[in-house]
Amino acid sequence: MKKSVFLGTLAATALLAGFASAGTLEDVKARGELICGVNTGLVGFAAPDANGNWQGFDVDVCRAVAAAVLGDASKVKYVPTTGETRFTALASGEIDLLSRNTTWTFSRDVELKFTFVGVNYYDGQGFMVKKDLGVTSAKELDGATICIQTGTTTELNLADFFKSNNMSYQPVAIQTNAEGEQQYLAGACDAYTTDASGLAATRAAFADPENHVILPEIISKEPLGPVVRQGDDQWADIVRWTLNALIAAEEYGVTSANVDELAKGTQNPEINRLLGAEGNLGEMLGLDKDWAHRAIKAVGNYGEIFAAHIGESTPIGLARGLNAQWTQGGLMYSPPFR
């Protein structure tokens, strides 16, 4: 009994992450640290390097929010979450923000009571097969053995796709991307299905990427984005507008290199409002006027983040596609800052 009391005390005094009573913003500020739920390891999106530093596309969203709120992009504690633990971690207040390639769906938004603050990557479920299989379309996969990652929307999409095309398949459920790769490469399944970005990332890491093809069919819409708890609108606004600031920054040509220069004031009132040279947008959010400046300074604009982690110059080599700015024919469209 004493032992448990002792542990309880330790918990209460030392390891207690905080009381979410006031509001997430106050908690984060009081704690001096943002707790961010990320993937357990998906190269390009969120993965620790050999020294345990988290890096990736989703991680940079966390860093940007930390920079905006706390003024320091490194003040983030990353909590690796699996497909199963992520929503509970968020609902229970264990994490402040979930940035883990999570698909925005009706039931998650409404029934599970979360707020999806935006989309940072438009994805879709695809298939990867070995080239020598000779398959060129997902419609030819009748009777195939398919590896699926569980705990996501993928298994439902797959079931629907095969059903609607009146085909049969043999599912092989897998838990992590690493396991999926192992099985797929060993030939335990004909095709591997997950989000197309994940497929590209996985293929990029193969020893012989040229021998694997990603089939043209995209069988689902997977808008991925950061998620917060429902009911804390201020916090949702902060995350939403931080993401929008990154997207808008690319549109206006603000980069981590020139943001200091531009913050002094420009001809473009939109940039001035964004970077705090004009107006008081930051204060409306409960932050100071330099919030977006810090976020962009820390991680770069949306285009820079994309290029640094998953873009064409990286091993993952994803094209912008749907994720280009709306001006470039993509879907990335930030509402105006005014």
Added chain:
Amino acid sequence: MSDTHAQTELFVRHEMIPPSEPPALETGAIKWLRENLFSGWLNTILTILGLLVVFGLARLFLPWFLHGVWNANSLGECREIIAQTWGPDASGACWAMIRERWNQFMFGFYPRELYWRPVLALLFLLVGLAPVLYSELSSKLVAAGAVIAALIVVLAYNYGVWLPVGMLVTIAAVSAILDARGAKWPRNLLWFSALYPAVAFWLLWGGSVWLPFVAVLGFVLGFIVMRLVSAQLGAILGASAGAVAAVLWWSFGAGPLDEALIGMTGTARPFWLQTVTSDQFGGFVLAFTIGVTGIAASLPLGILLALGRRSDMPLVKVISVGFIEFIRGVPLITLLFVASLLLNYFLPPGTNFDIILRVIIMVTLFAAAYIAEVIRGGLAALPRGQYEAAAALGLDYWKSMRLVILPQALKISIPGIVSTFIGLFKDTTLVVFVGLLDPLKGITDAVRAAIEWKGIYWEPYLFVGSIFFIVCFSMSRYSMYLENKLKREHR
């Protein structure tokens, strides 16, 4: 017929025949072989089968093992080297991965410049264990102590931190004083064993030294109150008063004192260690942290549960039985999922505590239920006369338990308790399913996710498996040693 008899000469031997050599089949190696390997057709077949299995395994694994490469930066490089040295078809292990990722397997993502802290915690664990595991000073123990002290000094030198040496000197000095006052080595280190949890907590997680300090003060306070009240009002009220005092201290006294002390010393050197958060724990540091804490906490809890289950009080009994049977009826994995998914539902809204601590609590409860059953077996195996004799001596319940029943029951239960501990240590690998980086799957997957080590399967399993084997095997050997040592009836 009679002729032959008549002609037979009488013969009486005058000296003994010298003993002749036993037949070649009945001596030396051949005899041993015949008796131990080929003593019948069944045994011969078994031996041949056994030899075939050994030979087959050796042919399969030995080349792979021996072709191993220790110096390479990636799996591809390894394979190239093997192909160059042993021919294109040769297979070989890539031990270079272990060399390269050794730190990650051992420490997870613990900050590199702070590696001395978990190592020191482990060395101090050995120091703290000495008085618990061994009762007499032996030359082996002295040698082990010297080695540990030397290692601590080397550690301090390598990392340029002299705190470990200071702690070592303090321990030695306090123990020497106790030694001079009559408590002999290694008994006089018991105070350090009691203090060890606080020390280890501070070393592993860092932060201010005052937090573990005020927590320990609570125990001291509780103990003093218990002594004082017991002298006046008896053991039961004493124990209750002690517990209440400790809880009051932790709830009200500890916090302000902690803050005041931190305010005084701030982050000054000997009172402050760089904080390490739980998400940086991984690999064997994590396995040991969970395993050792679980083992230490589950034994007392298990004893209490076992006593509760055998209690005459129906309510206590029902609660104990319900708890034990529930925990034993569900897999550990579901309990871990409860810890990670549901525990927050059962705590006040907004509270949220460390996942490692949650996991430790669950693992402890799990092991405690099993230990309770083992000890219950030990209690049941004791002859009824022992209980009656203790009662006849006028000992009250706790005294009779402490002095007569438990020492004997625990002795009987040692093998069961140790195998529960071994099970607990092995089960620490399951924490990977709640997102912690255990050495077996968590770290291995992290290593495999790196482009240079993609596709490496056998080496990490072999490596992690060997370490688990060494730890668990030594634990089971120690339990056999202890069993023999405590065996009194056959002396």
Added chain:
Amino acid sequence: MTMVSDTPKQRFRLGMLVYDTRYRSITIQTVVGILFMAGAWWLIDNLLSNLAQLGKSPSFAFLWNRAGYDIDQTLIPYTNDDTHFRAMLVGLANTILVSVLGCIAATVLGVVVGVLRLSKNWLIGRLMTVYVEMFRNVPVLLWILVVFAVFTDVTPSPNEFRVTESMLAEGIEPKASKIVFDSVAITNRGTYIPKPLFERSLGAIHIGFMPISLNTLAILAVVLASFLGWRALLRHATRVQEETGERPTTWWKSLLVLFAPITLLLMALGFHLEIPELAGFNFKGGIRVSNAFMALWLGLTLYTAAFIAEIVRAGILAVPKGQTEAAYALGFRPTLTMRLVILPQALRVIIPPLISQFLNLTKNSSLAIAVSYMDLRGTLGGITLNQTGRELECMLLLMLIYLALSLLISSVMNVYNSFVKLKER
């Protein structure tokens, strides 16, 4: 008499609640009860306020919604249009399947290893010791992962079984071939085993939603009847022996009674095996046993067998040496001594710890998560939990089912234990 009545009648004092053993237990129980209730109330209160804050209300209605996902091993009919409840049952059936097969295999292997470890054969004894120590002292998760890696990485792909015209012409053997009379194919897609089929089926009856094949029932009934008939035959022989002193020859009658009816029935039903054949990319026909199942089953078997071997060894060693000597003195051979004297006695020591090993194996089957075998945790505690977000209900149900399974196994085994227990008269 006067002495007794003279004892002063003690008036009740508050202190007696603590110091008087008559009241003390009531006091302690009251305190424990209050603490327990307070703790429980605290937890439930927290739960309710947390749920209220999240706007969730506990309900099991989600079990009747469409599941929408596929499961690769279904012992009971299931499609993705079925409910979550049915998916849970599929998972439960998978859990039970791997547990039962694991218990059987582990017992067989464990008994063999345990007995061999006591063998006088030096080499075998050592080998078995190495096996036991190796498997006991390493986490079971590792063995499951290792077996899984063996099955996915080392076994050939279905392609390697292919025999093409040109290969036949040039006399090249395919890289891999089926084993056990060309009927079992072990591939990295799974293991394909022959499937029993019937040309003439008796149809099926539906109990609830579970179709039960009448063929299976008929076979079971015949086997049971043959067995009972055989027992009656033996009893009859023993009676004749006791009356006349001569035992009638029974072996051919036994064979006839045991095997003739089942053979006839199988012939009548048109029994044949469907052998898996390579067709297209995969083997077609036969039953596909997934690698995940094989890994879990073999991993659990190898691990648990090491423990069972130790239990068996300890059980045999617990039989006093005098029993063996007495049996030898009566002229029993070693094998007969083992079968008739040692094992029946050892069994009494073996059964109770064996039960807990069976329980452990069943609970360890939840490690299916490591190889994504769709057991109860994979369906109810995995995909269902995830799709519905009902973690409280799913986990509760999951734990209750495991609890029920454990209690069921231990009660069944306890009944068996009371059968073999020493009957003291």
